[in-house]
Each structure stands twice: as C-alpha cells, then as structure tokens.
Amino acid sequence: MKKLSNIILLLITIVSCHSNLTTKTSNSNKKTTIDSLTIGYKYTFKSKLLNENRPIIISLPKKYSTSNANYPVLYLTDGMQNIWHTIGTIEVLTRTGNIPPLIVVGIESTNRKRDFTFTNSDNNPESGGGLTFLSFIESELIPHIETNYRVNSFRVLEGHSLGGLFTASVLMEKPNLFDAYIMMSPSFWWNKEEATEKAKLFFKANPDIEKKLFFGIGTYESGTKWGMRKELTNFIDAIKENQPKKLQFEHKEMEKEGHMSSPLLSTYYGLKYTFSDMLFTDEIYDNYTDEKFLKHENFIMTKYGKEAKQSAEEYLGLAFNLINKEKYSNAITILKRSVEAYDFDINIRMILASTYEKNNDIKKAIATYKKAVNLPLKYKLSREKEIRKHIIRLENN
Structure with missing residues (x-):
C-alpha cells in the first residue's frame, strides 16, 4: 500500500489494546495473550473539494494480506455509525457464501444536511451540498481507493435516511458510478418529494440502465398512507411506471423495526439481494452439467473476484444429490471446486477421497487422503489415524 502524506493512520480496535499484550491471571502465575481484534483503519483524508479533513474508515477482507485477489468495494455513508453492524453482517454473509469478500469504505459525516442533499431547503440554510460531496x-475518494487497494470494478453505494436520499440522488445524477445501490429508510420527503418527481423522468429517459437497487424500511417508521413508508412507496411506483x-x-x-434499528436488517437483505446472482440457478440443480456449474463459478469469480464462492453447504448439497444418483464424476467436479474454495476443510477432502473411491479412481482417492494428512494439525480435527487407515486399506487392496 502506498503511503500518502495526507493520510494519518489510526487503528480502530474492538478492545482497547493496540498490540499483543501479556498479563497475569488473577489466580495463577500463568500468562494470557490478549490480541486486538481489528475491524478497520481510520484515516483523515484531506479533501480539496470539501476543503476539510474528512474521516474515512477502511475495512479489508480477512484474507486481504495473504491473497492477491481483487475485491468489490462497498462505499458506506455515515461510516462511523454504520460500520460496526455492516462489518458483522458482511462476515456472516461472506462465510455462508451469500456475498463475496468486500472492501468497505466508511465515510464519516461532518454535516449530513449539507452533504446528503442536492438542493437547498429554506428551513436548512446549509443544505444543498450534495453535488460537491458526490464530486x-x-x-478524490474512489481514485484513492482504486490506486492504493486491490479492487475490481464492482462498486456498491449504501446510505441511511438522508444518506439514503443521497444514494438515490447519486443513482440519478451519476448512474454509471456504482453498480448497485442500497437505500435504507431514505428521506424522500425532502423538498416535497422532489426525488420522486425526478425519478419519474429519469427512469423514462434511461430505458437501458442496468443496476440493482434495494430499498429497506421499518414498519414502525410510519403508517402505510403517510410518512416515510408512503414516500418510499411513491418512489417505487415511479420506478414501476417506466421500469427499464x-x-x-x-x-x-422490516417488521416491528424503527428508523434507527432497521438498518441492520436492511444491510443484511440489501447485500444478499445485491449479490443474489452468486447463488446456484434452478437450471444447475434441475439439469446439472459440469459445463453449467463451471460456467457459473467462473462468472461469479470474474464479476466479484476470485475469492467469491458458494457456501460449503451449497457445494456439498449439490454434490450429494449427484452422489445419490451415482453420478460420481459430476460430484467430483463440484467437490474439487469446494476443496479449492475451502482448502482448510478436512471433511470436504474426506468426501472427495471417498467419491474418488466410489468412482474406482483409487490412485486419486489415496492422493486426496494423503493431502488431508498433510493439513496443519488444527484442521485435521484429530482424524489423522482415521485418514491413515483409509490410505493403508486402499494401498493394500
């Protein structure tokens, strides 16, 4: 990573320590190592356009330092407020294969009404700075991120409340800047719902636009015939009138959620929807071929980076379906991809070896068991004796 003179590095940690510490326990002489759990890094970015120092939070995928993959980027408004639940949500969704690993760029707010509104309001004299913030x-920000981090071309913008209004405004002002937009409880009431009036013209004038949009809101935020839920429905109706x-x-x-609690679920469902094309299609399940499977896997890795993958459960479910049909060669194709995606998983390697044996490919079964034996001790789950018995059995047959 390049070092820039206009960046000051501050480490954000979940616990108070910034390095490994050693301390004595209260009832023994044993020492305990306390490791900091880092969710991201906080920078002060000197912006010429904003004429201010803007706090920026960068959170990198878990394997960023040990891989050479390029990653999609989520740009998150109200960064400090939203970073905590967003990173936790991403960890769950990435681990379960619903989304690819992401770089998250949280942009801290210094004046929300100024930055998130594209027009001035008589009641808010500082408002109307959205175009400058977008610039x-x-x-400034996107070029910095794309110069200093390994990113691919897929970008997502997410915002809550006035940040949701800003996100929708960016879609209509610079539709090609981001590939997907997540709008949480957007403040479409601003200036008598002018964003909705603009949307009616925008979607009619852009019939070829290809984007993914997610809109989330809590049922406790208003009634269905007034307030923010109604204003959001009006915006949705504007899309439906001339939907590209x-x-x-x-x-x-979000059932029984209010304005400040709904973003947690909106982020969860919004990210799942944004990356929903990662999941296996019905065609792959119903009419499986290796060609269809590998084409899909290559598609998600090309679009979202080579760390993109299904959950282990999805791979195994598809493989076992084929094993039950005695289509061992097809199941092996899936299991080999699964081992590639989860190279630490002893169970997947054992299933692959067993499937090679069912397919009468004893040499590859033995080789796969031997690779399992060579996994680090922490991944073998005390199964080394079991694995060696399989090797001896197959070598003696």
Missing part, C-alpha cells in the same frame, strides 16, 4: 467521492428492462430492485419492510 469528492468520484474525483434490465433494472432490478427489491423493496422490503
């Missing part, structure tokens, strides 16, 4: 993101063929969107209400 900062486009001309390649535009995809989802509108979801």
Whole structure:
C-alpha cells in the first residue's frame, strides 16, 4: 500500500489494546495473550473539494494480506455509525457464501444536511451540498481507493435516511458510478418529494440502465398512507411506471423495526439481494452439467473476484444429490471446486477421497487422503489415524 502524506493512520480496535499484550491471571502465575481484534483503519483524508479533513474508515477482507485477489468495494455513508453492524453482517454473509469478500469504505459525516442533499431547503440554510460531496467521492475518494487497494470494478453505494436520499440522488445524477445501490429508510420527503418527481423522468429517459437497487424500511417508521413508508412507496411506483428492462430492485419492510434499528436488517437483505446472482440457478440443480456449474463459478469469480464462492453447504448439497444418483464424476467436479474454495476443510477432502473411491479412481482417492494428512494439525480435527487407515486399506487392496 502506498503511503500518502495526507493520510494519518489510526487503528480502530474492538478492545482497547493496540498490540499483543501479556498479563497475569488473577489466580495463577500463568500468562494470557490478549490480541486486538481489528475491524478497520481510520484515516483523515484531506479533501480539496470539501476543503476539510474528512474521516474515512477502511475495512479489508480477512484474507486481504495473504491473497492477491481483487475485491468489490462497498462505499458506506455515515461510516462511523454504520460500520460496526455492516462489518458483522458482511462476515456472516461472506462465510455462508451469500456475498463475496468486500472492501468497505466508511465515510464519516461532518454535516449530513449539507452533504446528503442536492438542493437547498429554506428551513436548512446549509443544505444543498450534495453535488460537491458526490464530486469528492468520484474525483478524490474512489481514485484513492482504486490506486492504493486491490479492487475490481464492482462498486456498491449504501446510505441511511438522508444518506439514503443521497444514494438515490447519486443513482440519478451519476448512474454509471456504482453498480448497485442500497437505500435504507431514505428521506424522500425532502423538498416535497422532489426525488420522486425526478425519478419519474429519469427512469423514462434511461430505458437501458442496468443496476440493482434495494430499498429497506421499518414498519414502525410510519403508517402505510403517510410518512416515510408512503414516500418510499411513491418512489417505487415511479420506478414501476417506466421500469427499464434490465433494472432490478427489491423493496422490503422490516417488521416491528424503527428508523434507527432497521438498518441492520436492511444491510443484511440489501447485500444478499445485491449479490443474489452468486447463488446456484434452478437450471444447475434441475439439469446439472459440469459445463453449467463451471460456467457459473467462473462468472461469479470474474464479476466479484476470485475469492467469491458458494457456501460449503451449497457445494456439498449439490454434490450429494449427484452422489445419490451415482453420478460420481459430476460430484467430483463440484467437490474439487469446494476443496479449492475451502482448502482448510478436512471433511470436504474426506468426501472427495471417498467419491474418488466410489468412482474406482483409487490412485486419486489415496492422493486426496494423503493431502488431508498433510493439513496443519488444527484442521485435521484429530482424524489423522482415521485418514491413515483409509490410505493403508486402499494401498493394500
């Protein structure tokens, strides 16, 4: 990573220590090592366009330092407020194969009404600075991120409340800047719902736009015939009136959630929807061929980076379906990909070896068991004796 003179590095940690510490326990002489759990790094970015020092939080995928993969980027408004639940959500969704690993760029707010509104309001004299804030993101922040980090071309913008209004405004002002937009409880009431009026013209004028949009809101935020839920529905209706063929969107209400609690679920469902094309299609399940499977895997890795993968459960479910049909060669194709994606998983390697044996490929079964034996001790789950018995059995047959 390049070192820039205008960046000051501050480490954000979940616990108070910034390095490994050693301390004595209260009832023994044993020492305990306390490791800091880092969720990201906080920078002070000197913006010429904003004429201010803007706090930026960068959170990198777990394997960033040990891989050479390129990653999609999530740009998150109200960064300090939203970074905690967003990183936790991403960890769960990445681990379960619903989304690829992401770089997260949290942009801290210094004046929300100024930055998130594109027009001035008589009641808010500082408002209307949204275009300048957008220029900062486009001309300063994105180039910095793409120069200093390994990113691929897929970008997502997410915002809550006035940040949701800003996100929708960016879609209509610079539709090609991001590939997907997550709008949480957007403040479409601003200036008498002017964003909705603009949307009516925008979607009619852009019939070929190809984006994914997610809109989330809590049912406790208003009634259905007034307030923010109604204003969001009005915006959705503006999309439906002239919906471009390649535009995809989802509108979801979070049951019994209010304005400040709904972003947790909106982020969860919004990210799942944004990356929903990662999941296996019905065609792969119903009419499986190796060609279809590998084409899909290559597609998600090309679009979202080579760390993109299904959950281990998805791979195994598809493989076992084929094993039950005695289509061992097809199952092996899936299991080999699964071992590649989860190279630490002893169980997947054992299943692959067993499937090689069922397919009468004893040499590859033995080789796979031997690779399992050579996994680090922490991954073998005390199964080394079991694995060696399989090797001896197959070598003696």
